[in-house]
Amino acid sequence: MEKSSIPKHIGIIMDGNGRWAEMRGLPRVEGHKRGVERVSEMVEAATGIGIEALSLYAFSIENWKRPEDEISVIMGLLETTLSREFLNFMREGIRFRIIGNRDRLPRTVGAVIEQVEKGTAENKRLTLQCALSYGGRDEIIRAAKKIVQSGASADTVNEELFSSLMDTAGVPDPDLIIRTSGEQRISNFLLWQSAYSEFYFTDTLWPDFTKDELLEAVREYQKRSRRFGAVNLSQPKAFNSWGG
Numbered sequence: 001m002e003k004s005s006i007p008k009h010i011g012i013i014m015d016g017n018g019r020w021a022e023m024r025g026l027p028r029v030e031g032h033k034r035g036v037e038r039v040s041e042m043v044e045a046a047t048g049i050g051i052e053a054l055s056l057y058a059f060s061i062e063n064w065k066r067p068e069d070e071i072s073v074i075m076g077l078l079e080t081t082l083s084r085e086f087l088n089f090m091r092e093g094i095r096f097r098i099i100g101n102r103d104r105l106p107r108t109v110g111a112v113i114e115q116v117e118k119g120t121a122e123n124k125r126l127t128l129q130c131a132l133s134y135g136g137r138d139e140i141i142r143a144a145k146k147i148v149q150s151g152a153s154a155d156t157v158n159e160e161l162f163s164s165l166m167d168t169a170g171v172p173d174p175d176l177i178i179r180t181s182g183e184q185r186i187s188n189f190l191l192w193q194s195a196y197s198e199f200y201f202t203d204t205l206w207p208d209f210t211k212d213e214l215l216e217a218v219r220e221y222q223k224r225s226r227r228f229g230a231v232n233l234s235q236p237k238a239f240n241s242w243g244g
Contacts, residue, residue, distance in 0.1 A: 011055040047126050099139070173194070
């Protein structure tokens, strides 16, 4: 693995918990419990190779449509995990933050989130972002509302201003986005920030996704040429039927 081209920021759409459980004849909530275990392994792997930010898509705005008992279990797992992992975050230098619309979060969950965010705010080794009650379109709309409320004139609105009002402000856009479970769509995840992200799709369900597969995704990322709309002059010029 080339240390010079490690992605600074990786986003993961953690998909397949429910299917993992159903394939084993287990309640869907067992898949969510197993999925939480994978998070610790991914954080450890990310810090081990020098990734600066890791964003995990844990619960979308659309997920509020799920059965109440499943939502309750997911929120309970989040609250318990954050309380348990706080000291580890401090020991490992991990800054934790939530991105998403917090209005619908249970009060007790919100209180734990606030405590962990404040406690880890000065940590520098890795920023761990958990997308919770999150939707990319919702995030863009909330940013636009902030601009309107600020009274900004039209000629002052640019990409820099917009980015500064997103939930991810201060964190570089993701270089690589991984989705597990075989689905090949981004499902409203980091729509603004992923404009130039590389994507890696795997059939592996999230509860089975290991450190080794994360490293394989990074190796695949390192094989790609990221031009951001420009031309890579170090490569031989190639032409296609549309003019190259």
